[in-house]
Amino acid sequence: MRNANAGDAIHFGPGLLARQVTARLTLDPPDQQALLAAATPRHVLKGEYLMEEGDPRLSLIIVGSGMAKATRVLADGGQQIVAIFVPGDMINAGDLAFRRSVVSIVALTSALLLPIPLATLRTLMDARPAIVTALWRETAAQAAIQQEWMIGLGRRTAEARMAHFLCEMSCRLQLGHPDAGDGFDLPLTQQDLSDVLGLSAVHVNRVLQGLRGQGLIEFDRGRLEIRNKTGLYAVAEFDAQYLSELMYPEAGSS
Amino acid sequence: MRNANAGDAIHFGPGLLARQVTARLTLDPPDQQALLAAATPRHVLKGEYLMEEGDPRLSLIIVGSGMAKATRVLADGGQQIVAIFVPGDMINAGDLAFRRSVVSIVALTSALLLPIPLATLRTLMDARPAIVTALWRETAAQAAIQQEWMIGLGRRTAEARMAHFLCEMSCRLQLGHPDAGDGFDLPLTQQDLSDVLGLSAVHVNRVLQGLRGQGLIEFDRGRLEIRNKTGLYAVAEFDAQYLSELMYPEAGSS
């Protein structure tokens, strides 16, 4: 949302956006440009629904900027967030393999989306096999993150779960700009956090205070500062490697 | 493991096995045969490790018969099972997109595996794009099941979680032979169930007794009988559709 390089090969976006996105797309420049050129950028507002449970899938959506959550509402009114999407992510790439989405997608911030209509995508996939591979890899990356969440939900204490999630988001959000400090925007309410971590909102509050009290983090109005990275990693038993491998996979796997 | 049709196009397997497997591979016959022909069948015994955390990925493994679990051991000795594989599944298809596995794979029964060396697979993927699509679809299917587990771990009671898991396994195991009754082999100990559901083994025992007491199931020595399918589905809030869509996706999505 800063310098709009009108001269970019990618015609629709500011330079910064393109860089964040392209860093995640493991595609050769021609494939990448073909894919991005097929998108019709679209802005959405915070809180807007991009997709609802049961909707047919109409497009592949790449997040250009902003964040979104994938959530499922249960009969008793409870809610579980099953994914958080950051710039460069393909929103529920895996769902595309099926007829309809089983989760709702909600924008956590105002966001710029790059939706690619399914018909166009199919043509591209036929013409450029690397795009199928990229979709597969993205699906696999999201599945690996999900596995980490499952382990947290099943076997970690509330504190470790929270710490682990914060570490994960820190890594994922800072991939594009590794020079940034230890603070970043995490536009989640405590209610959102509780729906990610399978806790009550009240307990999230107490856990956050615990982490604050240990001098590990500050978290205020959607901004997280990591005060003691080593300590936080220790509480989380966090191994950053699983993510860097996901995000920057070995070249030449097709 | 019954009638060995030596005349089958697929040279290594009994007819029944081939049918179970091929029903899940959404590939045209030529692609399917090319893929399966590249496998060197291998038997493993109950309890055998097929893969350990951190191992490099050397092959794509399709389950021919038997079952396996994907598990992750934590520092405190706790354990979380993140997937159960049944005949026709590709074991951690998603992990192939990366360098190494982050989970261990253990055989739950003696099993027949169809491993396809990674080098061969890459050649096949280049020659037959439909195979990449199939890997992607399989990864997506497993991710969708994982999401369902996450929802259970995060937001369902122990009883609903258990019921839901049993419903899921019932559907997945009976896809090949829909005529079978409401009983099937589920070779999991109560300890295994606890590691799937994020509970203690003691509590699993009590939950099972609860379901038995309501006349919903029988579960004895690895054999599950569903006595009241409607009732069990109700307790689980189980929607069978999400699975049938995963397993029998619409034709022509490439």
Added chain:
DNA sequence: CGCAACATTGAACGGTATCAAGTATGGTGG
């Protein structure tokens, strides 16, 4: 200013874990 959303705090309850026996069950070797 006033409302709505979000965050914080305290008290009491409850689901599930943990600990500690004890009881089947099935496989093995004699």
Added chain:
DNA sequence: CCACCATACTTGATACCGTTCAATGTTGCG
């Protein structure tokens, strides 16, 4: 065929982590 052993299952008592309920404080926004 039996004695033995390991594994799995069952049961009861107790403790705790996290929930629920209810009230209050805080922030931002139209």
